[in-house]
Amino acid sequence: MRSLPSPRGPVSELLLGRLLDDPGVLPPNEPVPSGDPLADEDLQLALYLCYELHYRGLPGVDDGWEWEPSLLALRRELQSVFERALLDAVPPVREPVVAAEIDLALRAIAEEDGPSLSSYVKVSAGLDQIREFVVHRSAYQLKEADPHSWAIPRLSGAPKAALIEIQTDEYGRGRVEWIHAELFARAMRALGLDPDYGAYLDVIPGVTLATVNLMSLFGLHRRWRGAIVGHLALFEMTSSIPNRRYAEGLRRLGFDGDATLFFEEHVTADAVHEAIAAVDLAGGLVHQDETLGADIVWGARALSLLDARWATHVLRCWGEGRTSLLRDLTHSESGAVANPVVASG
Numbered sequence: 001m002r003s004l005p006s007p008r009g010p011v012s013e014l015l016l017g018r019l020l021d022d023p024g025v026l027p028p029n030e031p032v033p034s035g036d037p038l039a040d041e042d043l044q045l046a047l048y049l050c051y052e053l054h055y056r057g058l059p060g061v062d063d064g065w066e067w068e069p070s071l072l073a074l075r076r077e078l079q080s081v082f083e084r085a086l087l088d089a090v091p092p093v094r095e096p097v098v099a100a101e102i103d104l105a106l107r108a109i110a111e112e113d114g115p116s117l118s119s120y121v122k123v124s125a126g127l128d129q130i131r132e133f134v135v136h137r138s139a140y141q142l143k144e145a146d147p148h149s150w151a152i153p154r155l156s157g158a159p160k161a162a163l164i165e166i167q168t169d170e171y172g173r174g175r176v177e178w179i180h181a182e183l184f185a186r187a188m189r190a191l192g193l194d195p196d197y198g199a200y201l202d203v204i205p206g207v208t209l210a211t212v213n214l215m216s217l218f219g220l221h222r223r224w225r226g227a228i229v230g231h232l233a234l235f236e237m238t239s240s241i242p243n244r245r246y247a248e249g250l251r252r253l254g255f256d257g258d259a260t261l262f263f264e265e266h267v268t269a270d271a272v273h274e275a276i277a278a279v280d281l282a283g284g285l286v287h288q289d290e291t292l293g294a295d296i297v298w299g300a301r302a303l304s305l306l307d308a309r310w311a312t313h314v315l316r317c318w319g320e321g322r323t324s325l326l327r328d329l330t331h332s333e334s335g336a337v338a339n340p341v342v343a344s345g
């Protein structure tokens, strides 16, 4: 990320107005989202910025802000608004889910019908739309697997081994060129996009940032360790087929090589990951602690909801012939290379 994004309301304004100073006490603030907390621009951007301090940090921002108590207090306020909205939209799972039923329960969520962005990309999306799709996804994919890694020290035994097995692949098995986030950066470059971490934060809407904030919320809180495991399991279980469609959409437009490699890699890798995640990781965790079954299922449902809302937003915007980002890429500063490299043949 080369520069901080623009504020989108009073909370992100307060934050962005202070973050370039030395760490210190933030003025008290009562975040009141003006609209839907699950997509509110101000709330989701402010939360994303607070979480980002735990990942790569923010440009020009002192690392000391990460643990500044008044910033953490603000983050907790934002989080509780977000969390309450999630719990309203996805009621907590009251009935216990035993280890033997976890795989089936997750599979049932994975098989629910939702808006299929990947089917649209496969058959109909134009290059501008595919580039927009990739920009949305960059909010997570450039730090792919990192939010789930927060769960590692919170697990032990068999589920920990299962999580490590998945994460080892995500991080390229020791080879930088196979780190999934690096593969995604290569795809961005091949599509004429800026692969710099956070380059497009300013144009990525709250409805998309919410999908990443969900993972950070789950990953950073031990009390949500079941939810982050359920999130990862469903993520892996719903990855193979859509990624094949994304690759097919790109090939339809004449792309291959670096542009399609990330998506093709996920067709095969996630076919393996889904079984490990559902059975060994999620099932294994409930084996150890029966009380976590409900949270695992709830975490998966929360992912499913936010993903469907994101896909609905993107498809609705495209259906109305407008950008699904906050600004059209061609008019945005972090724009892109004018002529993406289209593979011949």
Ligand SMILES: [Fe+2]
Binding pocket: 144, 170, 180, 266
């Ligand atoms: Fe991956």
Ligand SMILES: [Fe+2]
Binding pocket: 166, 170, 236, 269, 270, 273
């Ligand atoms: Fe995976």
